[in-house]
Amino acid sequence: MAHIPRKIKFCKIDELKESAPITKWVDEWKDEISAFLVEGEILVLSSICPHFGGEFERVAGTRELRCKWHGWKFNLDSGECLTFKIPGGLNHYPFSEIDGYLELTLPDEFVA
Amino acid sequence: MKIIKVKCQQETDCSVAVGVWNYWDHEHVTEVHNGFTNFQILHEQFDTVVVLGTAKFPLFGFLTYSVVQTMVRVDENTLKGFNIMFGISVRATIKITEIQPDHSLYEMTYEFMVDGWRKMFFPILEIFLKKAMPWWNKRQWVEDLELKKRRQKVLRLGFKDFQGLPKKISNRYYDGLLECKLPIRRLPGSAVDKLSKPLG
Numbered sequence: 126m127a128h129i130p131r132k133i134k135f136c137k138i139d140e141l142k143e144s145a146p147i148t149k150w151v152d153e154w155k156d157e158i159s160a161f162l163v164e165g166e167i168l169v170l171s172s173i174c175p176h177f178g179g180e181f182e183r184v185a186g187t188r189e190l191r192c193k194w195h196g197w198k199f200n201l202d203s204g205e206c207l208t209f210k211i212p213g214g215l216n217h218y219p220f221s222e223i224d225g226y227l228e229l230t231l232p233d234e235f236v237a
Numbered sequence: 238m239k240i241i242k243v244k245c246q247q248e249t250d251c252s253v254a255v256g257v258w259n260y261w262d263h264e265h266v267t268e269v270h271n272g273f274t275n276f277q278i279l280h281e282q283f284d285t286v287v288v289l290g291t292a293k294f295p296l297f298g299f300l301t302y303s304v305v306q307t308m309v310r311v312d313e314n315t316l317k318g319f320n321i322m323f324g325i326s327v328r329a330t331i332k333i334t335e336i337q338p339d340h341s342l343y344e345m346t347y348e349f350m351v352d353g354w355r356k357m358f359f360p361i362l363e364i365f366l367k368k369a370m371p372w373w374n375k376r377q378w379v380e381d382l383e384l385k386k387r388r389q390k391v392l393r394l395g396f397k398d399f400q401g402l403p404k405k406i407s408n409r410y411y412d413g414l415l416e417c418k419l420p421i422r423r424l425p426g427s428a429v430d431k432l433s434k435p436l437g
Contacts, residue, residue: 171402178392211424213400234404
């Protein structure tokens with residue numbers, strides 16, 4: 126299996142401030158990741174809806190995400206589904222701001 | 238009875254399973270398709286569903302109409318839909334063929350059965366439907382396209398419905414046969430199930 130980097134540069138902080146959210150497929154981690162800027166706070170999550178795999182939009186003025194396919198809502202802070210009780214939620218990625226970039230760290234539990 | 242037949246054809250990078258899933262996923266209709274304002278399941282069993290759909294009139298979006306539609310999965314690759322639109326019986330046949338791995342050809346045939354006094358309007362109806370149906374079909378196709386491609390992508394990453402991607406990255410891979418088992422699972426309280434139980 127190909128080497129899995131434990132850290133990746135996701136985007137420039139300035140880019141996020143100008144055009145949040147930023148959503149990208151990160152092939153190395155086989156996940157779609159979105160960075161949000163909410164009331165000055167950066168939040169980075171996996172953005173694949175656990176229901177059927179849909180994509181999200183942020184509900185304006187809230188700390189919630191809404192799936193564009195079926196309308197399921199999720200809490201941005203906890204990743205928990207607000208529409209139905211399901212076992213999982215959206216995974217957060219830890220990050221650091223390094224040299225003007227948002228650098229993500231792969232949590233240990235994602236690595237075999 | 239006179240028949241107006243309109244055929245449409247499209248190709249995209251997804252499996253037959255994803256194509257069938259997209260047609261049978263009733264919960265996405267009002268979220269993804271601009272033309273629909275309500276979509277309710279009246280009855281569903283493993284290969285048959287009866288729905289009540291409410292849609293906007295093209296150009297006059299403030300006016301809506303409702304149609305009862307039945308859809309049947311005839312075989313692994315074929316779906317048939319039946320409804321009556323403004324007194325005209327319609328049969329839609331959708332055949333999805335995987336012409337390469339994870340790449341499918343969609344052949345969609347719409348048959349309009351014009352009978353009785355409506356036959357007087359057959360020439361006008363024929364001109365109208367042969368223009369309108371490809372336009373409508375293309376619009377639905379475009380609205381669903383990214384959904385199908387994304388669904389295909391996540392399934393090939395080992396995505397499980399209601400769970401998401403496997404936790405470990407090394408498990409995010411699946412090259413086996415993709416299947417769509419009907420009916421597609423919904424959780425109790427789904428927005429499309431308001432009419433699926435006895436009413437009143």
